Amino acid sequence: MEKRPEEQIKERVQRVEAAVALKVPDRVPLVLSFGLFPAKYGGISCEDAFYDPVRWGAALKKAVSDFAPDMYEGVRMVPGPVLEALDCKQVKWPGHGAPSDHSHQFVEGEYMKADEYSALLDDPTDYALRVYMPRVYGSLEGLRTLRSLRSWLFGYMVAPQAALFTRPEVTGALEALIEAGHRASRWRAGIRTLEKDMAEAGFPQFTVSSTYAPFDIISDTLRGMRGTMLDMYRQPDKLIEACERLLPVLIETGVGIAKHVGNPRVFIPLHRGADGFMSVKQYETFYWPTFKRLLLALCDQGLTPCPFFEGDYTSRLEYLRELPKGKVLCHFDRTDLVKAKEVLGDHLCVMGNVPASLLQLGSPQEVREYCQKLVDRVGKGGGFIMAPGCVIDEARPENVKAMCDFTREYGVYA
Amino acid sequence: MREDLATALADLQEEAAVRIVRERLDGGENPLSILADARRGMETVGRRFASCEYFLPDLVYSGEILKQVSEMVRPRISQGLKTERLGKVVMGTVEGDIHDIGKDIVTFMLDVNGFEVFDIGVDAPPDKFVDKIRETGATVVGMSGLLTLAFDSMKATVDAIAEAGLRDQVRIMIGGPQVDEQVRKYAGADAYGQDAMAGVALARQWTGVQ
Known part of the structure; x- marks a missing residue:
């Protein structure tokens, strides 16, 4: 007899949680971070996915039902209509600078200048409002002309400063924000329906909340990679201070949403700390201290951080042993999982890493062979979750199916 | 003893590299020989990167120092620097x-x-x-x-x-x-x-x- 949806959810969640806690579940759990795969699979363009929550929802639902992972992850979509309302310069999205049938792409840049650390450290909110947002969003350029809102602390005397908000460039920016907000709300309503439908079909979501390593925020969206690397030489203290300053903000971001939605898993995509991006010594100086404290803080709140180690992390594996045992789910991309299991196996759950190239260009038989190796060598004794190495935008459906079916059949623990 | 530009660049000593170039230009030295030294320094950077002594931040920083050196030297050069290229x-x-x-x-x-x-x-x-x-x-x-x-x-x-x-x-x-x-x-x-x-x-x- 078919199990009831809530029973299925319970079973699936328990399976994943057992692996995280380094126990042996009934079988190897399967988590799919789909990326934009469901779009092609469901016969819509990536542009449709970015603009139409109903069609995107239907496509994601079809993919989840057909492949039936223990947990699913859609792409963390910033909807096209919202980006458009704000005239976002930091990303190209399908139909808007990126091809209609491909994923969005980040536009690398120095969005915060080298001499702006003091402004950021002094008052991050003011810096965001009057310097950063006008730079990233064309529609918010007018916010540049505002004065700092700190003077509103002086009480009723400064009320006439409200006149600043009547300038056309400011009202334009505020209207753009309101419009973007309405569009975001409509989108979110669509996504909520989708999540509800999925839950009713018995499929839990992998993560809802997400946050970032402090260094990555500075390197990704603020100073840019080049700027941050020069700061490591020219103003290392400021860079470290900024990581410290952003840490509580990033903890708050991760904890807030996770508690609000009641999903303890927090997604943390990692970028600029991987092998090749910096030396181990630089990692130890600039990256690891605040990243580690972020993970510890999430664990302290009873949450399960799920860092996604994009690229290769082999030379940093030992650091991860400093984290609390059985409390963190490590998703690896190009790191050798056998090696990761060797170093972390008795300490943290390892997830990954069927290569995107294999899923896109290989045959189902090759996929099964790869998965068998993972189950045999990494799955041994539990603490392992099968997943693609990274998002699988362009994967062949028959390969994804091979990966899922094989894991369900072969991944059973005796 | 004259400080070595190639070494300064290879060791990522930004201030020293810039100072040496300034002094050598002021001393009326042939700009092409300054660039040749800078090039040797960058070759060392490349070798250190290859042997994992240097990483991406070091590479980016060396490129930034080289850019400054080039900007100082270029106005003094009448014809381009001709170097043997491998391919x-x-x-x-x-x-x-x-x-x-x-x-x-x-x-x-x-x-x-x-x-x-x-x-x-x-x-x-x-x-x-x-x-x-x-x-x-x-x-x-x-x-x-x-x-x-x-x-x-x-x-x-x-x-x-x-x-x-x-x-x-x-x-x-x-x-x-x-x-x-x-x-x-x-x-x-x-x-x-x-x-x-x-x-x-x-x-x-x-x-x-x-």
């Missing part, structure tokens, strides 16, 4: 992909290792590769891509090079975080490189450099 390479990030970090590292490493690199930028359509190969007579082509969509673009570019009748003239290498032997086979490239040093090794091998 010509066309480098680009393939169509649909706008990521430049990987491409820039390989370009940098090829350059400090003596290759003449023609960087055609990001989101480069197949035609752009073909035109640049024709124009320069390059014998090595490097294609970069971060996203999985790049696999198809790489294949399309290799096909376009073949259609233009240039396939026998060039050896093609590809690279990117998700690129592996499977992608190489699919795209029809001659080799894939795991990192920038692999790219240099391939270019050296293909151009017959010992």
Whole structure:
């Protein structure tokens, strides 16, 4: 007899949680971070996915039902209509600078200048409002002309400063924000329906909340990679201070949403700390201290951080042993999982890493062979979750199916 | 004792490097010999990167110091610096992909290792590769891509090079975080490189450099 949806959810969640806690579940759990795969699979363009929550929802639902992972992850979509309302310069999205049938792409840049650390450290909110947002969003350029809102602390005397908000460039920016907000709300309503439908079909979501390593925020969206690397030489203290300053903000971001939605898993995509991006010594100086404290803080709140180690992390594996045992789910991309299991196996759950190239260009038989190796060598004794190495935008459906079916059949623990 | 510019650059001593260049220019020295020393310093940077003594931040910083040195020296040079080049390479990030970090590292490493690199930028359509190969007579082509969509673009570019009748003239290498032997086979490239040093090794091998 078919199990009831809530029973299925319970079973699936328990399976994943057992692996995280380094126990042996009934079988190897399967988590799919789909990326934009469901779009092609469901016969819509990536542009449709970015603009139409109903069609995107239907496509994601079809993919989840057909492949039936223990947990699913859609792409963390910033909807096209919202980006458009704000005239976002930091990303190209399908139909808007990126091809209609491909994923969005980040536009690398120095969005915060080298001499702006003091402004950021002094008052991050003011810096965001009057310097950063006008730079990233064309529609918010007018916010540049505002004065700092700190003077509103002086009480009723400064009320006439409200006149600043009547300038056309400011009202334009505020209207753009309101419009973007309405569009975001409509989108979110669509996504909520989708999540509800999925839950009713018995499929839990992998993560809802997400946050970032402090260094990555500075390197990704603020100073840019080049700027941050020069700061490591020219103003290392400021860079470290900024990581410290952003840490509580990033903890708050991760904890807030996770508690609000009641999903303890927090997604943390990692970028600029991987092998090749910096030396181990630089990692130890600039990256690891605040990243580690972020993970510890999430664990302290009873949450399960799920860092996604994009690229290769082999030379940093030992650091991860400093984290609390059985409390963190490590998703690896190009790191050798056998090696990761060797170093972390008795300490943290390892997830990954069927290569995107294999899923896109290989045959189902090759996929099964790869998965068998993972189950045999990494799955041994539990603490392992099968997943693609990274998002699988362009994967062949028959390969994804091979990966899922094989894991369900072969991944059973005796 | 006169401080050595090559050493200052190799050790990433920004202030010292700039000061030495200023002093040597003020002393009326031939700007070309200053650039030659800077070049030697960068070769050391390249070697240290290859041996994992230096990493990306160090590479980026050295590039920044070199840029300053060049900007100081260039106005004093009447004709361009002629250096022996080992071979010509066309480098680009393939169509649909706008990521430049990987491409820039390989370009940098090829350059400090003596290759003449023609960087055609990001989101480069197949035609752009073909035109640049024709124009320069390059014998090595490097294609970069971060996203999985790049696999198809790489294949399309290799096909376009073949259609233009240039396939026998060039050896093609590809690279990117998700690129592996499977992608190489699919795209029809001659080799894939795991990192920038692999790219240099391939270019050296293909151009017959010992």
